[in-house]
Amino acid sequence: MAYLAYTLTMSNDKSIFMPGELTSGHHQIGVACTACHSESFTDKDVLQNACIDCHGEQRKKPFDSHPREKFTDPRNADRLENINALYCVTCHVEHKPELADKTGLTQAKDFCVHCHQDIAKDRPSHKGMEFESCASAGCHNYHHNRSLYTDFLVKHMDEEDILKTAVVPEKELASVLEEITTYPHDRYPVTPLTLKNIDAPAKVLFKTSEDIKQDWLSTSHAKIGANCSSCHITEIENNEGSKWKNKPDHKSCIKCHDTEVNHFMQGKHGMRLKQGLTAMTPGDSRLPMKSDAKHKQIGCNSCHQAHQYELNTASIDSCLSCHNDQHSLAYKESSHYALWKKEQSGELPKGSGVSCATCHMPRIAVDVSDWLRRTVVQHNQNANLVPNEKMIRSTCMSCHGLGFSIDALADKSLIINNFNGAPKRHIESIDMARKDNERHLKDITDE
């Protein structure tokens, strides 16, 4: 009894009170009940706000086809009686992993039927289809249903498997720095620095190797005015000054790379940090990880080595130092990796190679403020992972035609062998859109 009372009031780990194991999406933060149940265990709105706090941005982008506002309209009151679309927990129940599928869905898979039972009347091509197949065939996704709409399928229906220009977009930070309002322009004006400008305190500089200085000098940090103090000096709470920190963490990086760090903390790599817990270790993961990596703590510098910030390492080697599943282990045999090597050797143009990060941390256009959209590296590697059709537009279509991309992502064996070969499954969505389009063109001609 005393143990329970202590755990309830004093301990950080309250998992003993958990009603059931958490799903794979949240098991890492299970010790922090208040991450989701902040003020109350019974108030649905409190819980809803917790969901939105982490998932709000992902839910909206690229386009939320079922926004909450659609259902607060009284004309949909009868629909809410069937399925309460105002709350995430209607379809995503935690603490019941035995009910949840890979997408975290705990509703019966034919839930679309509640509102779209007449779809075959409006879309004759859908006649006879089971409602369980809406999402499972890779066509529809409740939250981003607009990403593969009919006109989009028609627009891209005749594309080659591999596009003539197969490169990923360039990322932007340096080129738009002036426009980023959250960047600390006053303290660190954009100006190139040399070894003479180093501003570490003498007692630190005394112990700093030449290699470290040269590493820093070779990076963008030195070129745009980010000095030692930019990362190593951290503010002390309550405005009581600042202090030197030998090993800066994400709280330093976020000062200039807020979009990246915030995305990182939305994904499984950084979600514990967002809750103020210790960093995630590969040992916490439910995926196969390398045994010698299980105790590593994941922060920005786990993938981006301090002072060097060598992006090639962060794109492949960092991932493979922990991940030990079949897909990861097959990467170096893949044609994607062959392209990467050709890009590195200069045989192919910049952006032609495909690393782990190319697909899992794609370069996407993000509205970083109300006024600025820039191409950033999506540091939430879970954002386009489930359902995997999310990857089609953000990643595959930089280099591949739409039809090839849809088929490839539907072929499980191809995913396991890291896309070594051609897709053996075929999804009919483009064929259906083509027929629909031909019917429409005929209708217009006949009139």
Add this chain to the structure above:
Amino acid sequence: MKLSTLVINIGAAVSMSAASSTVYAAGDTVPVKAMADALHLVMDSDRTIYTRKIVNRLVKKEKVIKASEHFDDDKALVLPAQMFRFGSELVQKRAKKLPDVNFSYSLQSLWPINKQNAPKTKAEKDGLKFVADNKGKNYYTEETLGGTKYFTAVYADTGVAPVCVSCHNKHKDTPKNDFKIGDVMGGVVIRIPIDG
């Protein structure tokens, strides 16, 4: 009743814009029908201006930009119907934070391109038919939805520009392809909760 505060707010906004110093007493109300009519007047005027002075001017007259249902992908103007719907969704979101403000509205049609915008309730079905059959007249009724009683008003939505008509007639999902300018193409439904 929540409504009384809502109409006072609207009244205050009107008085401010007229540079008047009128102070409203707590009991002042505007009849619910006048309230709905005023809301509709603002919606319909904004909708007309967006269609004429933005979409039709830039797309048809100046030919400098497209308007597209897929405005994000096509880097185009949002369609007038989408503009109206996004406004309605924003109102839903913002009104939630204003405890005394409570109304909703939507654009519907007996011939909807998106079938989710077909009338659903009896009031919507009767109202849309009435405004289509009785040009120039509005439809007012009361209905109970999800346990709440509403004053429901339906106003005709008319094709004001050639783009309205041509786009609806040609769209592959349209159930009607012989609209003409000036035709009633749908209706605006406004709902205000009322005490029983």
